[in-house]
Amino acid sequence: MSRNKDHQKKISVVIPCYNEEENVIPISQAVIDEFASALPDYDYEILFIDNCSTDTTREKLRVLCKGNPKIKAILNAKNFGQFNSPYYGILQSTGDATICLCADFQDPVDMIPVFVKNWEDGHDIVCGIKTQSEENKFIRILRTIYYKMIKKMSNVEQIEHFTGFGLYDKSFVNTLRNLKDPTPFLRGIVAELGPKRKDVPYTQAKRKAGKTHNNWYSLYDAAMLSFTSYTKVGLRIATIGGFIIAMLSFIVGLVYLILKLCNWNNFSAGMTPVLLGVFFFGSLQLFFIGLVGEYIMSMNIRIMNRPLVVEEERLNFPAPEKSAEN
CATH class of the missing domain: 3.90.550.10 (Spore Coat Polysaccharide Biosynthesis Protein SpsA; Chain A)
Structure with missing residues (x-):
């Protein structure tokens, strides 16, 4: 019409x-x-x-x-x-x-x-x-x-x-x-x-x-504004991923403790597994904190309600x- x-x-x-x-x-x-x-x-x-x-x-x-x-x-x-x-x-x-x-x-x-x-x-x-x-x-x-x-x-x-x-x-x-x-x-x-x-x-x-x-920063800014405004998947990944990693960490820690207690074949892995775990989980935590931070930053800008x-x-x-x- x-x-x-x-x-x-x-x-x-x-x-x-x-x-x-x-x-x-x-x-x-x-x-x-x-x-x-x-x-x-x-x-x-x-x-x-x-x-x-x-x-x-x-x-x-x-x-x-x-x-x-x-x-x-x-x-x-x-x-x-x-x-x-x-x-x-x-x-x-x-x-x-x-x-x-x-x-x-x-x-x-x-x-x-x-x-x-x-x-x-x-x-x-x-x-x-x-x-x-x-x-x-x-x-x-x-x-x-x-x-x-x-x-x-x-x-x-x-x-x-x-x-x-x-x-x-x-x-x-x-x-x-x-x-x-x-x-x-x-x-x-x-x-x-x-x-x-x-x-x-x-x-x-x-x-x-x-x-x-336009540069990589402006393209990233556009991508993250869209991502944080119209998707929940980032927060869901952080939640589910955090739960899975926590369970894996608990299982690995439990197995390591059992092997130590049982002194299985004079088990001794040294500090290498601990250091690897610390670096891996630490970097993963930083990634998820940054991801959640993008959502919080988007919320913060909206709450301030500037012109x-x-x-x-x-x-x-x-x-x-x-x-x-x-």
């Missing part, structure tokens, strides 16, 4: 950026050209959210906002990470639907009309699924293994090769606003709460310019209404 066409709909395009001085102007022009050629009947806004860039990205955003009132920008006071900033940008959008895409052109701009078409057909969420990618093949293999593992271990549906690139109806954006999650993992939230979803395949291109800011980001400045947003004085 198509949506009501009685008024001109507005599409918000949210573009998170960090040190993207070579890309912000080309990506904004590409989005504008796409609306002009493929979606002339739609109004639009482009909302950049800058995660405290240290290059000339902010200067370029000021120029863009000065030249086009439909381009807005939020400048964060600090870098609030790869999850909070895009999520916060989506919450600040004002369109009938919101599209989130990267500034580096890895998310193809020509998918925008495809997303809008599926949205008009009645889908509240349209997810871009990377069926092919020009990224490092080894990294893609690791991602595929990770998605398969999380999908098997989670009680909640997980969307493979979905990075957040997609369209979200304003009703779902309102749902996101009401969650008040200080550590949002958008991919998991979409899978868990998203209604009327349509998955659309696309090929991820190489970064057009600049250098990627998603702290804004330094807004560009091209309407001035807030002043409350009437008594």
Whole structure:
């Protein structure tokens, strides 16, 4: 069922950026050209959210906002990470639907009309699924293994090769606003709460310019946020594994004691078994403590309930209404 066409709909395009001085102007022009050629009947806004860039990205955003009132920008006071900033940008959008895409052109701009078409057909969420990618093949293999593992271990549906690139109806954006999650993992939230979803395949291109800011730490951070938010298996492994190892330790200790008491063939194994056991079980305990610590750290961040980001400045947003004085 198509949506009501009685008024001109507005599409918000949210573009998170960090040190993207070579890309912000080309990506904004590409989005504008796409609306002009493929979606002339739609109004639009482009909302950049800058995660405290240290290059000339902010200067370029000021120029863009000065030249086009439909381009807005939020400048964060600090870098609030790869999850909070895009999520916060989506919450600040004002369109009938919101599209989130990267500034580096890895998310193809020509998918925008495809997303809008599926949205008009009645889908509240349209997810871009990377069926092919020009990224490092080894990294893609690791991602595929990770998605398969999380999908098997989670009680909640997980969307493979979905990075957040997609369209979200304003009703779902309102749902996101009401969650008040200080550590949002958008991919998991979409899978868990998203209604009327349509998955659309696309090929991820190489970064057009600049250098990627993803590294092993950021990939690990993403993996652990998903793991601790949507699986219980880590805690179950620690519990069951700890019980099994405790039983094995008790049995080994009992056998060792019996052999010593019976003086079986002048049994003497020295300190080697003890040292091996201490090192093995000690390292295993550290692993489980670290695993449990990841869950506790995730809980702690949520309990503190800090803001998603702290804004330094807004560009091209309407001035807030002043409350009437008594």
